[in-house]
Amino acid sequence: MKWFVILQLVALSECLVIIPLMKIKTMRETLREKNLLTSFQEENSDEWSQNAADDTKFSLHPLRNHMDLTYIGNITIGTPPQEFRVIFDTGSSDLWVPSVNCYSPACRTHKLFNPHSSTTCQLSPWTFNLTYISGRIFGYLGHDTVQIGNLVILGQIFGLSNTLIGFEKAPFDGIVGLGYPSLALQWTTPVFDNMKTQGIISQPVFAFYLSTQKENGSVVMFGGVDHSYHKGKLRWIPVSRTHYWQITMNRITMNEVVVGCFRGCQALLDTGTTYLLGPTRIVTAIQKLISARPVGQEYVVPCSNIRHLPSIFFTINGHYYPVPPQTYIRKSHQGHCFSYFRGGTENFKRAETWILGNVFLRLYFSVYDRGNNKIGLAPAV
Known part of the structure; x- marks a missing residue:
């Protein structure tokens, strides 16, 4: 399941006014001038995302695990609020939901936003289209109040679909993109950026804890970090390109043999994707190593083989992140096993x-x- 690829805005214009301000040096700038910033961050990395559970500008929002495929939370849009099931997706940057003006078959199975029932909604004449691997969306833009837990975002621009193709069986109504602004529709501001500029979160961070198998217990948190959801200290990795949440990866190994990322590579951390995705040629070789054979669009693995298979190690910033076979192979309710x-x-x-x-x-x-x-x-609890 993948929720990104092509983003196109048909028309939108907006004025931007920049007001110069007198700037006082921050502690960060002073440390950088003295070449002390890196060591300070390493020693105090957890302080930059301090546990803020008692802060009104911190929100811990529950997510529901849908069959270990995707994680779904609820948001509201409008006044009075209209509730929607959404994916919080680090692989895209736009917010959209279906509208009452959508007559596609996919819209019949999802909650629809009625702009005329919201006293705070302002519609735009500008249209958009989004193309995902799973389908396409055509619609128009609007502004309204969006609420995520105790966080209220005013004047959030979002898409309302009037044509929805390929999402008939999706267990969610829409998507909240959490990628960088450069990934969003042109001249629009993503939800998280509005949280920052409107001052409704205490720190410019968010975090995910995704449970395994259990339907409940997963969370997304905004404005701080609850460190009870992980073991040990966080290891920090610089973003290599501020578009997706993209990082540099050193190599991928199985049984101490390099099987991917042979000369270093890039990796995207994507909460809108179920799988481990890579170049087809390399992934096909890995499927052979784990005795996975193609059956339709799936790769089937004999379930009896799982206990004999090795873990796969992703080396990132010099640290190993193992993924055991019980994790990269999915067992269905029918007793069949599939490669992820x-x-x-x-x-x-x-x-x-x-x-x-x-x-x-x-x-x-x-x-x-x-x-x-x-x-x-950091390892999840």
Whole structure:
């Protein structure tokens, strides 16, 4: 399940006014001038995303695990509020929900936003279209109040679909994108950026804890980090490109043999993706190593083989992040076993690219620090 690829805005214009302000040096700038910033961050990395459970500008929002495929939370839009099931997706940056003006078959199975029932909604004449691997969306833009837990975002721009193709069986109504603004529709501001500029979160961070198998217990948190959801200290990894949540990966190994990322590569951490995705040629070789054979669109593994298979190790910033076979192989209710590896990332032509989806993120609590453009990882509890 993948929720990104092509984003296109048909028309939108907006004025931007920049007002110069007198700036006082921050502690960060003073430390950088004295070449002390790196060591200070390493020694105090957890302080940059301090537990803020008693802060009104911190929100811990529950997510529901849908069959270990995706994680779904609720938001409201409008006044009075209209509730929607959404994916909080680090692999995209736009917010959209279906509208009452949508007559596609997919819209009949989802909650629809009625702009005329909201006293705070303002519609725009500008249209948009989004293309995902799973389907396409056509619609128009609007502004309204969005609420996530105790966080209220005013004047949030969002998409209302009037044509929805390919989402008939999706267990969610819409998507909240948490990627960088450069990934969003042109001249629009993503939800998280509005949280920051409107001052409704105490710190420019969010984090995910994704449970395994259990339907309840997963959370997304905004404005701080509850450290009770991970073991040990967070290891921080710099973002290599501020577009997706993208990092540099050193190598991928099985049984101490390099099986991917041979000369270093790029990796995207993506909560909108179920699988471990990589270049098709490399993934096909890994499928052979684990005795997975293609059956339709799936790769089937003999369930009796799982206990004999090795873990796969993703080396990131010099640290090993193992993923055991019980994690990269899924056992269905019918007793069949399937590989969670998928190909298809050769569309990223600049470098070998991998997408670490929920298979990886269930194992590792992840923190996304927009203030410092880095990602923190630690074993999940």
